[in-house]
Structure formats: structure tokens, C-alpha cells
Amino acid sequence: MIEGARYVHTNLIARDWQALARFYETHFGCIRVPPERDYSGPELEAGTGIPNAALRGVHLRLPGHGADGPTLEIFSYSRLADGPAPVVNRPGFGHIAFEVASVAEARQEIIDSGGRAVGEIVSLTTAAGARVTWCYVTDPEGNAIELQSWG
Numbered sequence: 442m443i444e445g446a447r448y449v450h451t452n453l454i455a456r457d458w459q460a461l462a463r464f465y466e467t468h469f470g471c472i473r474v475p476p477e478r479d480y481s482g483p484e485l486e487a488g489t490g491i492p493n494a495a496l497r498g499v500h501l502r503l504p505g506h507g508a509d510g511p512t513l514e515i516f517s518y519s520r521l522a523d524g525p526a527p528v529v530n531r532p533g534f535g536h537i538a539f540e541v542a543s544v545a546e547a548r549q550e551i552i553d554s555g556g557r558a559v560g561e562i563v564s565l566t567t568a569a570g571a572r573v574t575w576c577y578v579t580d581p582e583g584n585a586i587e588l589q590s591w592g
Contacts, residue, residue, distance in 0.1 A: 448511050449511060449512070450500060450511055450512040450513065450514045451511070451512075451513055451514065451534070451537065452514040452515075452516065453513060453514065453515050453516075453537075453584060454516055454517065454518065454521070455498070455515050455516065455517050455582055456517065456521065456582055457517065457582075458497060458498040458499065458515045458516055458517040460581070461515050461580065461581070461582055462498075462499050462501060462515050464554065464555075464580055464581055465501055465513060465515070465580070466501065467554070468547075468550060468551060468554065469503075469504060469539050470504040471501035471502060471503060471504060471513060472501065472502040472504075473499055473500075473501055473502075474499070474500040474501065474502050474512055477497065477498070477499050478496070478497060478498050478499065478500075478516065479496075479497045480494075480495065480496050480497075481494065481495035481496075481519075491518070491520075493519075493520075494518065494519075495518065495519040496516045496517060496518045496519065497516065497517055498514065498515050498516030498517060499514075499515055500512040500513070500514050500515075501513045501514075501515065504539075505540075513537070526583050527579070527583055527584050527585055528585070529559060529577055529585050535585060536577065536584075536585035536586055536587050537584070537585075537586055537587070538586070538587035538588075538589060539586065539587070539588060539589070540589055540590065540591065541588050541590055542590065543590065544562050544575060544576055544588045544589065544590045545562060547588045548562060548576055548578055548588055551578045551579075551580070551586070551588075552578065554581065555580075555581035556578050556579050556580050556581055556586070557578065557579050557583075558576070558577075558578055559576070559577035559578060559579060559585065560576060560577055561576065562574065562575070562576040563575065563576065571591060572591070572592060573589055573590070573591050574589065574590045575587055575588060575589040575590070576588055
């Protein structure tokens with residue numbers, strides 16, 4: 442095990458980092474952690490392996506973990522590479538999950554704000570005997586979000 446390891450953040454590359462940050466602040470109560478980031482130069486190019494790399498963005502404190510909890514880092518590069526649309530079953534990072542009071546209400550709020558539904562709302566009993574209701578939606582840029590409610 443790597444000594445001193447702890448979870449810090451997950452990065453999300455956005456077409457419009459400001460709009461996507463507002464989405465996560467508005468709907469999930471994420472809190473902006475100043476300052477906004479604006480990086481470029483030889484160190485960023487060396488670290489990313491991208492010539493002439495420049496990026497801007499912000500960290501958002503995720504809800505439910507206090508002032509020192511992990512963040513969602515939302516950045517936009519000055520040049521974005523094309524790629525396939527995110528889907529929940531592609532190998533690699535698949536989705537971010539939020540526990541909510543009502544999956545149905547949260548799902549509708551996300552759809553009304555430019556996201557879309559992925560599949561249906563379902564309930565199941567876990568191997569440990571707990572009951573969870575969940576569904577997938579996407580944010581306005583197509584990134585997958587799981588909404589879940591336990592009880």
C-alpha cells in the first residue's frame with residue numbers, strides 16, 4: 442500500500458467549464474473552492490504531454506464531506522480532443538454518484554436542466570439486504586451521473 446494515500450479529487454474535462462460548474466453547484470450543492478485555475482506554460486505541457494496546453498477551471502467541494510472533503514475538478518483545455526460520447530459501460534471512469542432524497546424528483550430536475558435520462562429508475566436489494574433506488578442521467582455535456590436513494 443502507498444503510504445499516506447488519500448482521495449483528493451476527480452477531474453472532469455468540460456466544453457464549457459463555467460456552465461458545467463454552475464450545473465453541479467445548482468443541482469448538487471457543490472461549493473466552489475477558490476481560486477479559479479488558469480494554467481499554461483512549459484510545466485503544464487510537460488505534465489500533460491500536450492504541446493501548447495492551456496487550461497482553465499475550478500474545484501468544487503463535493504457535498505456531505507465537510508470543508509476538507511474531496512473535490513470535483515472541472516477544467517476546459519484551450520483545445521479539446523474529439524472522442525466518443527461517454528457511456529456507462531465503457532472501461533475506465535464511468536460515472537459520478539450522488540445520494541438524493543428522491544431519485545424521481547432529482548432525475549426530472551436534471552432532465553429539465555439540459556441533462557438526459559439513461560435507462561429507467563429501478564429499485565433492488567443488495568447482497569447485504571439494503572434497498573436502493575437508483576438511475577443514471579447525464580449532465581448537459583453528456584457525462585454520466587448516478588442518482589441513488591437508500592432505505
